[in-house]
Amino acid sequence: MAGATQIDTIELKSTPVLAKVFAGAVASSRGRTGKAGLPDLKVRQTGVTIDVNALADYDHVCGFPLLNELPITYLHNLVFPLQATLFADKRYPFPLMGSVHLSNRLTQHRPVLLSEELTLETWAENARPHRAGVQVDVLSQAFVGSELVWEGLAVYLYRGQKIAGEVPAKVDTGDGVEGPGAIWRLPGDLGRRFSRVSGDVNPIHMSGLSAKAMGFPTAIAHGMWSQAAMVAALDARLPAAYVTEMEFRKPVNIPGTVTFVAHPGGQDGSWEMSLRNLKKGTELVRGSVRALS
Structure with missing residues (x-):
């Protein structure tokens, strides 16, 4: 969140019920135009532990073996409720519904063990024009104690939205x-x-x-x-x-x-x-x- 002078933090005491978060985000989608710009806002959750049954269900759907180490993508699964909370906040300027996930970069600094307790953080930055709307970087981090063990960078497209700036030319990457x-x-x-x-x-x-x-x-x-x-x-x-x-x-x-x-x-x-x-x-x-x- 480069350049932020003051960051407001939403502290989650427990993992939110996503159905309720999505319902709130949908209900407040109308009128979100992006004109206010991205807020200096972070969502944090401490004391996150792994539900073995939930992990087993995830592994089954995605094809992972059930091991003592978390799949790198499961950390994204854990931060997604924080992302949804960010998107549902009235200060977030873009509507959730109809958004498209363009790309994802995940970094595992070391294997994260099933037994480890995590602190998770998520925020958004770098809103910029896209030929089909506006794209935004949503960054997430996972810590064990003070150790950064995992990072995520998800790029979301908000179709039909507008923001000042030059739309980059489409690049043929072969x-x-x-x-x-x-x-x-x-x-x-x-x-x-x-x-x-x-x-x-x-x-x-x-x-x-x-x-x-x-x-x-x-x-x-x-x-x-x-x-x-x-x-x-x-x-x-x-x-x-x-x-x-x-x-x-x-x-x-x-x-x-x-x-x-x-x-x-x-x-x-x-x-x-x-x-x-x-x-x-x-x-x-x-x-x-x-x-x-």
Whole structure:
């Protein structure tokens, strides 16, 4: 939160009920135009412990083994209620409903153990123009004591919103890795299944009918399910400390069939990944893993 002179902090005593938070965010969405700018506002929760049953359910939906170490994407799952609290606050200028998760970068400084107690923090910064609206960086951190163990940077797009500034030109980044891969058949209830373990009940993920009401032709998988499933497919090959980045390039329609492609990048534990439409070969999600030195 560079340049902030005073930061207001929302201290959560317990994990909020996301259905209530979403309902409040939806009810207050009308009239949020972004004109006031992002507030110097942080959400913090201390004393966070892991519910083993909730973790097991998450691992089952995403394909992780149940281990004594938390999946890197599960830390995002833990901070998501803080993000939702931030989005629902009346000082946050952009509407939650209809927002799109463009990309995600997660950093694991060391494995986080199931038994460790966490402090979580989330805030937003760097609102800037996008050709389809406004994009915002939502940053999150997890600490064990005073030790920073995990970081997240999620970029959200608020479609149809406007903000002062020059819209950056679209950059052609070429195509990602391709070739033979694992074929994944995604069921129509995948969005509902992931919503139950993540709390993200955005209508674009829940059913074709609710997705159409939000301007999408069909339901789409959560970006965080895609990232989790792609990382889970490499679980046994991941370094202890690493960064994984995902760019959600096109919607992953559900039901549907996709191909997961992963190529090793060398001896440093790095990987390049793609999730592609099986029939057309279109790249839907581009990802990478890079070991921290």
